[in-house]
Amino acid sequence: MAEENNNTTMVVFSGDLDKAIASFIIATGAAAMGDRVTMFFTFWGLNVLRKENYTSTENKNFMEKMFGKMMPKGPGKLGLSKMNMGGMGAKMMKKVMKDKNISTLPELMEMAKELDVNIVACTMSMDVLGIGKDELIDGIDYGGVATYLGEAYDAKVNLFI
Amino acid sequence: MAEENNNTTMVVFSGDLDKAIASFIIATGAAAMGDRVTMFFTFWGLNVLRKENYTSTENKNFMEKMFGKMMPKGPGKLGLSKMNMGGMGAKMMKKVMKDKNISTLPELMEMAKELDVNIVACTMSMDVLGIGKDELIDGIDYGGVATYLGEAYDAKVNLFI
């Protein structure tokens, strides 16, 4: 009997720096062991995938503009889920990780790409929050709940983060 | 060899509107594909199942009354996990979803019932928070951790939300 494959999926719902780091550490760890990994970014998790210095040229309604302005743009702007203290906590954690030579979130994301981690942005959440494809980083896929479930049913480890 | 069944379980611990929406989107998506889905509502997640305009006639002690008053009563009263801004964020999200013809939480919950999603309220949490069966919506089941584990061991996808 063939070994069952050790695929891994994660729903990344949270847009917190610490949870994003945890999800990419698991993702790159699993991918480095040769496993297929799919990360499905939904709701606030989409903020992890936003380009840092980019303003969309698309027409947005009032709510979409407001969501767009208030939500963090990419890994450099994310806060911590605890002890964020107006961003100071996030800065402290980034400094500590750099000082101790632990991979930062942008480095982990780069590593994930090189290891062929499958990054999927949830199209329904993009619609709700008014985020366009041009506002997200390149080299990702797009899908809905059926895409997620298709991968999850084929995986051994499924997490909601 | 028979196909392994694609059962799905979710522990819905959170009582946040956005996480409740995410959990019911996964639940109805999986159920629509013919899979058995069990949602186990515990702690704050019980608030998702509370009747909106109902005051229990049971005798409650001081703490139970206090928990009962402070916690949101049903899907219409839930807040967002992020950017709630005293309820304005939740209102905004509900308006956007309605404008874009995306199913709202009450609609998703109705759909889940029609698709025979198995909704279980955690009896231990009900005891801790002083919530009676009369205060929760009809047509649900009741159980404890053994009920949950029984379903989870039989499922392919298990999430904690």
Add this chain to the structure above:
Amino acid sequence: MAEENNNTTMVVFSGDLDKAIASFIIATGAAAMGDRVTMFFTFWGLNVLRKENYTSTENKNFMEKMFGKMMPKGPGKLGLSKMNMGGMGAKMMKKVMKDKNISTLPELMEMAKELDVNIVACTMSMDVLGIGKDELIDGIDYGGVATYLGEAYDAKVNLFI
């Protein structure tokens, strides 16, 4: 064909009292049914494992001292994820659980040890937050993401809490 084993793993990322209680209820429930259970404590989850009245003698830098002082020391100091109200919510919940003869977190942790639940502290998070082995409770293991994945691939139920 042999029965697949019902191993369970949990990543305990959160350091909230309510989530810690939920994770240990699942862990002790599963272990009582004879299953192998591994809890992998990472980030704020490490606070659950801190000794309550202990000051490390190790040399710490400024950030490590600050993290160490600001983060809760052990189960008695944890707050709730919702309605904490400066610690009053946590006190209320502990009182209610005691009044209703529901196992408290320290009791659940004791039970987990007796049931041979495998408790693992994430060494990378310990490094980031500046937490030494001497500051964590006795009788636990230490490991990284590979340790976690090794257990997760062998389990039926994997949760991120």
